[in-house]
Amino acid sequence: MADTVPPLTADDLERDLLDLDFAAYWYIGNETDRGWKFARTAFALIPRLRIFLIEDHSHIKKWVGDKKPAAIAFRFDDTTHRFLTKKEAEDLQFVLDTIMDAMQPQ
């Protein structure tokens, strides 16, 4: 699938983050996860949002270092707004509120 890393690479992710017309939300896990379901739900409700499923954690070391977040919300620029825990990523209301906050002008 085009939105899954891999086959997409860290370079693809970086290029997308630099696009100021979109905010982004990454979910780190599997396609069958509840957290990914809620990420797709957010994508279906919020315009100008890109979502990515990161199946291989090593590709995002540049952004997370040694941390193991379950999801990351990015602003319209390439800056990180918040790392989400697994519990937070599996709370639809929390995910939507976080993305909404990430989109707020700085």
Added chain:
Amino acid sequence: MKPPPLICVALIFVLCGCAGHFRPRTGFYSEGANSNHSDPTVAAPAVPTNVMHLAFPKPTLNHKLTERAFDGNFPIHPKEPPVKVDAHSILELDFPTLSGADIVGNPDPQWKPILELLRFFREAAARFEEINSRKPRNAAERKQLQQDATAAAANAANLTRQLLAAPNLDLDQDQIADIVLGDHPSLAGFPKSTNGYVNLGRWLTVKLQERTDALKALATNQQVKVSVQAFRESNGAKAALHIPEWDTFAEGAYQPIDKTGLRPTEAEQARLNAERQQAEGAKQLVESLTAKNSALKQGLKTKLKDVEQRLAAVVDQLKTSIAEWAPDRFLAVSNTLQALAAQNPQGPAARLLADIKEFGADFAQAKAIADSAVAFVDSLRNVNRLSPDELLFSGTALFAQAGSIFQNLTNFAARLPSIPDRVARIQQNLPAVADAALQQQLQQLLQPVTRLTQSLGENFAEEAQFVASLWTAAFGSFQIAQGADAIKKPEGDWVPRTLDNLVPARLDLKRSGVALGDLISMRVALTNGATGETLQPISYETEVGLMGFHGKPAVHFMLARALSGPSQATQWKPNVAAAVEWHYTIRRPEGFWGKTWNWLYPGAGIHLASLDQGNDSVELGAGGIISLWDGLLTGGYGYNFSNNPEHQYVFVGVNLLTLLQQGKKQFRGN
């Protein structure tokens, strides 16, 4: 609201979606809203604020209740505090004369929030597409784009919050996600859309259509029946009233209440009789308390001691019997049963819940009686120290307390024989509930119930009645309506009617044998015999009064004294007076003064009193009387016809029946 607009809304959503993609690209989206593009400069649609109150339409029985009176027709609305109606009027319940679909309908307030939400989904879907399709050409356009996307994100978060909180929708996060993603079972017939608002709109349309179909089926179902019932509550006793063509009760031969107040009807005679008995009881009590005669005082003491001891014994018995009841356990079992009953409203859990709730009510009533009676017994012990006004006029007056305690005690005793049947029914339904832990909890709950009936025994009703009769013998009747919780029903039965055979239900108050101050309620219910679905019964509460200028007979307890003369004449002494007072009631007052006038319900009239101001064995006086609050407070001036040096006297008084009603209200509040 008719179906065609809904079908249009549904079609918009059906036509709106196609397969999607996770990466919105500029100019990529062509689905849904292309024909409906929003202007980029237009603000995002606001989420309707009433999603919290969103409820799918429930069947509603269209009807209206009208009071047809000498001075016009007046609508009566349900769920209002009792509205005063004229004793000469007809209460007429009308149904639409068209098809069943018009009778079982949906009033606008239920549909409006749903239509508003559908409109929001449609606009939000278009807005979503429009924002995703923009190609910003400069920094200003990009800033605007980001702002609009942020507003849309806020709307999405707000919408989800409201959908999750709406109690009537019963949606959890996963269900919302399934709907938004087009994976919900109810959307199986639609192509999936990547626009979540399209899927939400389709889901709501499907739900709405399902409910509409169910309503249509209900309206044409011959097993759906409507029943109309009327009841009269007079001095705590409830009785069913006859409505032609809606029951087979005998009509009875009643005369209308006389507007001049000079020719009381049979029901009015009963009310006056109750007032007289109470006034005489109060007179006797005050005379005994204030008498210098020690024999009289001793007599009173003996009587009160009897009541006190017997009542204390009954209360002890009651308290011991209810001590084992554990309210926490009852609550836990009720909650579990409630959850099971919600899944299957006709199942064994629902039947168990109904019976268990009755036990809860029984024990609550027993506790309230015991608590009130303990305070009452204390008052009896200290009766010699209480002043007459404390005994009679305060909110916790002995007379008001006694009336309500004895009435509730008698009613409770009347409920006891039905308990073993309920226990047997629960034992029968228990195996059908699969939950073993719940079965055990229920068995534990039944133990105090069984012991309650065993410990109180068969004699409890007789003992309660005996204590009440002791009081009655000493101080007069208090209209102890035996088993007043149970409604007295005449020979015959109610006649439910199918939706295609509804006729107006006319309750003619002139021919219903009512007394002034009676509460009349009308109840309309709809039951689907096939599914067991019952519409929440709609009740109308009215109070019988007289509109405009009218007279009302009454009997008052009063304290009277001569204006001058020897001390025997000028002492305040208890007496009883019969009176006819004339009042004026404003129909539906709107202004402050009109409402205040009706609230005060002032009256003026004439009275005839038995007096005790001289040496004559029988003394009679007559004169004027004024009253407030339907005779709760009275005062007057009169002429004593006996052979006394001073003939003029004044008095103040109360209507104890009104006081008793207040005592009952307080008991219910407790």
